[in-house]
Amino acid sequence: MKFRTFLSTAGVLALTCASAPAADKDAADTAVEAAKKYAGTTISIVWEAGLQSLDPLNYSGPQWEKLTGIKVKVVEVPTDQMFTKIMQDFKSGAGAYDALNVIPSWMPDLARAGALEPLDKYADKFGYRDELQDIAAAYRDNQMQYDGKIYGFPDDGDVMLLYYRKDIFEDPKMKDEFKAKFGYELAPPKDWKQFDEIGQFITDKMAPKVYGAGFFRTAPYPQYMFQERFRMEGGKFFNADTMKATVNGDVGLKVFKQMVAENKFMPPGVEQWNFVDNLAAFLQGTTAMTISWPPYGRWAAGYGSGEEALKWVPKSQVAGKVGYALTPLGRPELGVGFDLSVSATSKNKEAAYLFIQWLNSKKTSLERVQLPYTLRDPFRLSHYASEKYRALWPDAPAYLDTIKTSGEKGLLDLSLLQQDKYDEAMTKAISSLWAGEDPKAILDRMAQQFDAITEKVGIENQKAVYKVWAAKPGAYPQ
């Protein structure tokens, strides 16, 4: 009897032990196990050229090969050519690419054209649905599907944050003088009026050593800031019934005038600033406030400053002095982001899918968003909560909390058919703004261009896409 009890107990234990790895298997392990049958093959993935590509080139690509025996060929393409390359490959049917990096606002065009492989069946087959729930809602609900099907896994928590100099904002003398002048506390601005008052105040007190704020102003970045401010001030891009552009109303005019006026308290020549100019100014302590994507926060804290790949980033003079906040009016633009997709013409669809599932999984993505030299930003609930990430620098918890809140409140980029054309019109318009052209004339021209694009795409087609986009909670502030 005892022997039989021993045997049965041993049997149960053995079964439990044997099944335990299967039960604990996460999406990363599942992908690795399933991919082993493709060992010896090579898959190609389109990735943004430059810094971003160091992730698959140096980190995830070699790891995947080690785990599965599948080689990863990284096809580096500049951002502004990615859409074209993907479409060219699809139209020619060459099948040169297996996996793709896709900017979410391109998804309607790419999915409609048939260039992207629907991923639902793979996600079900390889048990990825559960882990998708860990992706922050802003990205999961808005950047993953088109027409009810999954075409990509959100892989980059792009969102605009306000960075400010805590040492200046908490300086007792500055605080007293500011309160005496404006009647409220010197703190991260809640709206654009406060932003202007604080910016001007700091410039008056500290320029030319420190200016109140600095922004990137060259194409294509400011159009995301315009999209955010325009909507937060009550603007709508189109009349939903007629699809006529409505960007040239009073709200657009107000925002354009404010944007031009703000340059006056920013450093001279700010009109020419690009991403790096603005980064350098903030890291060197020349500007007290700026708005940008999450990498600014990591680099300002000095995270990754020893990395060879980050030698081009100026050494932070403000480490430990940087605070993080929501942008004025509290609904920041999500601003671009990246999805991982599979090319419809790939000859290795399943292998490509398994690679992106592994990349995007909870476990692997947590490692990837901590790579200091790449620009992938936290996008999962588990990233925000990660103890490891939160211990990376003293203010990392505040940084991650702000990214999380910003993501939750984030406004979606406008995403219509042939969105690139609308983006170009906005970019050109803002560029004309810095040249001193009349804001009303610029807005009228932009509206005309919007209308011409809509007409060419087809008013009814576009109306349907706009209706779906505008109904999303992140499209217009509720």
Added chain:
Amino acid sequence: MALSASLNAAEERKPSRLGRVLEDRLPYLMVAPAILILLLVGLFPLIYSLIVSFQRITMTENDTSFVGLLNYAELFKDTRLWTSLGHTAIITVIALPLELLIGFLMAQLFVDRMPGRQLFVALLVLPTVISPIVAGATWRLMFDVRFGPIGQILSFFAGEPVRILWTVNPAYVYPAIIICEVWQWSPFMFLLLLAALSNVDQSQLEAAEIDGASYLRVLRGIVLPAIAPVIAVACLIRGLDLVRIFDIIWALTEGGPGSMTETISLYTYVQGFSQFETSYTAAISFLVIALLTLITTLVLKRMELAR
């Protein structure tokens, strides 16, 4: 004896009819493969793009139906297209004479042999061997309002900070492009004109000198007529290059601010590779080809170079 007999027989043997035909056509047969390749790589894309210009191809749609002359009709309504042609004309009309003048003056300086001439000439032509996109990027740094040496030099002479937004301010953006363009391509004019000036008949120049002719008289009466064909060819080459200008502007302004410096090449690129209007871009290209053919024919006729 046997050998001479067979030679005589060969001489007397007349080639067959096929042999004669082959002999007549041999030159054509020899060049036929080359012509075929040229047709394939040159004419086929041209004809294919002409067909595309009558279709409705965009990269994002699957509709490839024929639309006749619709794309060409669209060209006439496209104000941005005509504005970009205007910008191209402005840049060409200003830069070309400047390059010619500067090239000519430099050539005049170097036409007489002097110590170190070759070294100086080599140094002077350096800008032309730089890629235009690099030249544009370099000048963008030179014009930078914070770190650029041009601002610092101007500030030194002005005695106060001079902050010119070269690539943003509409008053300076064309000068910036033309400075860069002239800097890079005047040496090309210089080289051609130096060669031409070196070949002017010395005896005529000496005779003019003995007769006491003024410099301007010599220039008008002897030098310019002698180098006129070279000037014409140089202007034609540079003129066509200026109409195609892309890299320098792309690096300096990307056609901005707004579309203020967008030339026809930039606009074609935007339509084709950023906005994916494949058929419409083909129509634009044919419009440009037609305009260029017309202008080139007129210029050649005017300069009597077509003969």
